[in-house]
Amino acid sequence: MICLIMSVSVHNMPISILCWKLERLPTADLLTAITCDINSEKCMLEDDCSGCFDITDILPVNLVTDIAVVWKKWEKSESQYIPVSRQGTLNDLIQEIKKQTPIFKGHVFVKRQQSLHFENKKKNSTALEVVLQVDFAENFSILCQDEIQSAHWSHPQVTIFTGCAWSDAGNAKHSYIIMSNELNHDKYAVWAFMRKIIDDLKQKYPEMKKVSVFSDGCATQFKNRYTLLNLCYSKSDWGVEVDWNFFASSHGKGAVDGIGATAKRQLWSAIMTRRADIVQSYDCYAYLKSKDLSGVNLYFLTSGDIDQHKEALQKRWSEFPAIPLIQKHHKFQAINSNMLLYSETSCNTSNKRLVFGAKLKYADIYSSDESGDSLPPLLSKRDDRPLPGTPGPSVTHENKENTKIQHGAFILVSIRSETRNHKVAYYRYLAICQEPPEEDNEVKVMYMKNISKGNEAKQFVTTPNDVSYVAMSEIIEVLPEPTVNTIGNRIYYEFNENVDVFEAG
Numbered sequence: 114m115i116c117l118i119m120s121v122s123v124h125n126m127p128i129s130i131l132c133w134k135l136e137r138l139p140t141a142d143l144l145t146a147i148t149c150d151i152n153s154e155k156c157m158l159e160d161d162c163s164g165c166f167d168i169t170d171i172l173p174v175n176l177v178t179d180i181a182v183v184w185k186k187w188e189k190s191e192s193q194y195i196p197v198s199r200q201g202t203l204n205d206l207i208q209e210i211k212k213q214t215p216i217f218k219g220h221v222f223v224k225r226q227q228s229l230h231f232e233n234k235k236k237n238s239t240a241l242e243v244v245l246q247v248d249f250a251e252n253f254s255i256l257c258q259d260e261i262q263s264a265h266w267s268h269p270q271v272t273i274f275t276g277c278a279w280s281d282a283g284n285a286k287h288s289y290i291i292m293s294n295e296l297n298h299d300k301y302a303v304w305a306f307m308r309k310i311i312d313d314l315k316q317k318y319p320e321m322k323k324v325s326v327f328s329d330g331c332a333t334q335f336k337n338r339y340t341l342l343n344l345c346y347s348k349s350d351w352g353v354e355v356d357w358n359f360f361a362s363s364h365g366k367g368a369v370d371g372i373g374a375t376a377k378r379q380l381w382s383a384i385m386t387r388r389a390d391i392v393q394s395y396d397c398y399a400y401l402k403s404k405d406l407s408g409v410n411l412y413f414l415t416s417g418d419i420d421q422h423k424e425a426l427q428k429r430w431s432e433f434p435a436i437p438l439i440q441k442h443h444k445f446q447a448i449n450s451n452m453l454l455y456s457e458t459s460c461n462t463s464n465k466r467l468v469f470g471a472k473l474k475y476a477d478i479y480s481s482d483e484s485g486d487s488l489p490p491l492l493s494k495r496d497d498r499p500l501p502g503t504p505g506p507s508v509t510h511e512n513k514e515n516t517k518i519q520h521g522a523f524i525l526v527s528i529r530s531e532t533r534n535h536k537v538a539y540y541r542y543l544a545i546c547q548e549p550p551e552e553d554n555e556v557k558v559m560y561m562k563n564i565s566k567g568n569e570a571k572q573f574v575t576t577p578n579d580v581s582y583v584a585m586s587e588i589i590e591v592l593p594e595p596t597v598n599t600i601g602n603r604i605y606y607e608f609n610e611n612v613d614v615f616e617a618g
């Protein structure tokens with residue numbers, strides 16, 4: 114009997130084997146069994162260690178692998194992951210584990226390293242070097258007490274951005290809530306909220322030189338080239354040096370979660386018991402302010418406060434190049450106003466370097482701190498000159514398509530899915546590109562859902578929680594721009610012709 118539980122996600126890919134149980138093998142931590150040193154970057158990240166095993170190396174030689182087994186695996190259904198029972202032969206399962214092992218190892222390593230680094234930074238925090246964790250709580254919907262039963266969706270909402278700062282070896286702790294009627298949790302909001310918190314920290318610590326930020330790796334909010342290359346401007350924008358560290362996917366919660374939850378609980382109970390007249394987003398702020406949440410620094414920024422800097426930031430940000438393989442990296446720090454260092458984990462010593470700005474030399478664009486490192490092949494796309502030993506770039510069908518696949522483009526995507534019986538199905542979804550394609554030929558997309566009546570497929574809404582990366586090869590076509598309509602507060606997109614979607618479920 115085998116019980117294999119896979120969970121967690123990286124880029125929305127199911128990974129991580131949590132428990133491995135096989136009657137004929139002792140219960141063992143699979144990772145410890147197959148890795149020579151689970152603390153070694155080489156074994157865990159690079160996956161080419163000659164001392165590490167493969168799952169097949171630790172199985173008994175006489176193991177019968179054509180027996181039927183059942184296991185459980187997290188699979189994506191709509192926008193959620195659900196545990197799905199799978200069956201096949203033991204060999205099928207072994208192959209599945211083998212395929213997922215490198216991703217699993219990488220995830221486990223990053224998770225451990227980042228959380229260790231976070232604890233260490235807090236322990237070593239001082240008035241000069243403060244540690245700050247930030248996150249968005251989910252927007253709070255302002256329902257009137259009488260409306261709570263109704264399933265109406267167009268309620269005013271309020272954004273809740275939370276922060277927790279540590280100094281004095283972790284003994285001094287400051288909590289922050291920034292509220293706003295700006296509901297987009299985007300790079301502009303992040304910039305303004307960060308500035309507010311850092312300004313306040315500067316009042317508390319006039320000597321402060323550096324802030325080490327920790328957050329989850331949400332791409333729209335934090336882990337994008339705009340917020341990260343902007344670290345090169347943190348001294349002029351915010352008056353201090355800022356570096357940014359990311360937790361492994363789905364491991365970015367903690368103190369900040371509690372701050373947001375407390376605020377929401379207070380608001381919810383005030384509404385339920387009609388203790389306060391809370392109708393608009395500002396009322397939420399005014400109410401919490403009147404409650405004097407113990408020790409929380411509370412601020413309200415209007416969407417106007419955020420918009421004020423938009424134009425200047427847009428101008429600056431239009432010059433920012435993509436950060437290659439940004440999602441794989443977990444620490445970003447500026448060296449000067451046009452150089453960013455970044456690495457796979459915060460403790461990693463081999464940094465990659467991204468130089469940007471005017472008048473770049475060819476070799477400056479992407480290189481690594483390690484000497485002798487060759488330029489990544491992506492340069493062949495940016496520069497007409499072929500790399501030594503590689504054929505020059507050719508204008509293929511895909512290259513032509515690349516030019517149309519840009520931020521805001523509506524695309525039809527084909528997603529491969531496997532059923533329990535190993536039957537392969539391809540679903541087709543409509544999606545909006547969130548950024549131009551990355552250099553690894555992946556595009557970040559937000560999926561859309563068909564809300565048309567009957568058999569039509571013309572009207573779609575976005576599903577903001579369903580963001581992931583798709584490979585260029587999974588894109589079937591770029592669609593013409595739809596018209597944008599509204600029902601109440603809700604926006605939907607209408608196409609002239611039926612879109613050839615084939616959604617699961």
Ligand SMILES: [Zn+2]
Pocket residue numbers: 148149150155156162163164165
């Ligand atoms: Zn090894």
